[in-house]
Amino acid sequence: MLNSIQILRALAAWIVVLHHYMQITYNFTLTDPLSVGLHRYGAIGVDLFFVISGFVIYLSATRQSVTPLEFATHRIARIVPAYWLFSAFTAALLIYWPGMVALTSFEPGFLLKSLFFIPALNPSGIGYFPLMTVGWTLNYEMAFYAVFFGSLWLPRPWRIAGLFLGILALRKFLPELGGAFEFYKHKIVYEFLFGVLIGMLYQRGLINAIKPWLAAGLLATALLIIAKVGQVTHNPFKSGIPCALIVIAALSQERRMQNMTRLNALGNWSYSTYLCHIPILCLMLAVQTHTGLPPMVTLISSVVLIALVSAASFNLVERPIAKYMKKRASTRVDPVALNQ
Template sequence: MLISVQALRALAAWVVVCHHFMQIFFDFHATGPIGQFFTDKGAVGVDIFFVISGLVIYLSTQNKDMPAGRFMVNRIIRIVPAYWLYTAAMGLLILVAQPLMPHAAIDWTHFILSLLFIPSENPGGYGMYPTLNVGWTLNYEMLFYLLFSLVFLFEQRHRPLIVAAALFAVSEVLTRLGVISHFYRNDIVYEFLLGIAIGVFHRRGWIANGLWLPLLAIVGGLLTIYHLAPSDRLLHWGLPSAVIVLACVSLEPYFQGNRLLKVLGDCSYSVYLLHVLVLYGGWLAATRYGLNPYAVFAVCVPLIALGGWCSYQWIEKGLYLRLKDWLDKRRNDGELKALSRQEY
């Protein structure tokens, strides 16, 4: 993994944390320029995530051939355990604290659909959000993984085009025909392709290392995001996010060997999942005891960071490795039995 990309992924996660702090504590009614920035622009962390996801999945599967099912199983055991845990925790929080959270609601049908990454209207009535509301992005991620699994049926040089065609078919054709949910008719899905394109450029050596030009590109990308609303999300936020990711790849020599940035990037998925739980807990405490929101947020930040690290170590990494070893052992045992039958 490129350390520069890890650093950017960590930054994107914490930008989303600040965005949801403004939502949960202030209902997006900012009183200052910094709060207004995170209110209006904090959601761009998701766009950066999607571009990085396309880049990482492309690079991690290059020169590898595997059954589509194995690719999906690897992604599922990497993504699902933490998501299910925090979805269950959010469901429990809603049940316990619902009198103080009138906007939140839960029912079993929607909860099960959330666990299965099936988009459905939230019973709270505020859109197509799962029980753990940040999980809406994972519905797109799982779609991307499913479609990307198709590439292993084709030659490596055709794979980016196969993914692009599959995403277009789903987002522009199947949704309009009513075959799948209109939730997927969103140009944000094409941000995965921007990440794949960056991966192609990187593999071919087309991204030169540098300092000042990449820094200028990052500034340009940030200014574009700052001045444009996400009404046309792919163009206004997706492309500038891709420019920022590409510039960070160019800056990789300045990040290499930085273990702290690697750890922060490793923890970003868990930070993304659990931060809303910590923020809601902080909001409930602030509401009940009349605490200063910013003082509460100052306590929430280290709790989110520590919780993200523990979650990564014990759930994402630890459980993933155990499940992968177990599945590999079963697969090897099955291959040995099949070979024995053939010899017999």
């Protein structure tokens, strides 16, 4: 994986962690500049993730001529095991310690819908959030994968058009069915397409040609837009476009980001970091409440624990399962591939 993308993944994950730390621990009541900034802008890590996801999926599927079956296998192996693991952990906490994890509740049927990425109203009353609340983004992610999977069955020249039309249909027509399908009406799904467009530009060598001074200008423009817009609402034009500019700027300077092993590791762990941080933050807040730990000690302990759990999850769950499933998929023959 590209160093620039790994660094952005790590940045996005930890911005979200700190944003949720301020929410869970202080309910966004602190008024110092850093706390206010994390409240207003920390959620933009999600927008950055979506743009990166569109870029990565497009490149991985086009560079290696991945068949539909291989694509589906790779994506399921990448997303599902860790998500199920931390969903089960969150469910166990809620069963044995009700109210431990903020803004969510446990019901068996609701857990099943959460595990299979089916939008459903959270029993706690907060809306269409799965049992592990950060999973709302994965519901969109899996919908994007489904549309991308469908586009791979089309003749190669029609795939991009099919992908764009599929995402448009996902947002415009699926919510018309009513009920839980209204979840998909959010414009945030367009941010995946921003990433796909960046992938197309990257493949044509247009991003590598960007000079450092122009990359700095793109980054400054992105930060200015984010600051000007204010509170992040996951609007693709107010948050997605500046995130796309950040991704372009970072990619253009890939050659300057070599030998960043530690940041690469954080990028590898970023998915597990995203999944595990809410229950860990809630547990550490309970420890602080019952023991009187200083807030700074709680914060540092939380960061260390999240990093350790993320590393363990990546090395013991994500990577081994992904390698095994890729190996199995590579031994199969997809009939569609024979006709391409």
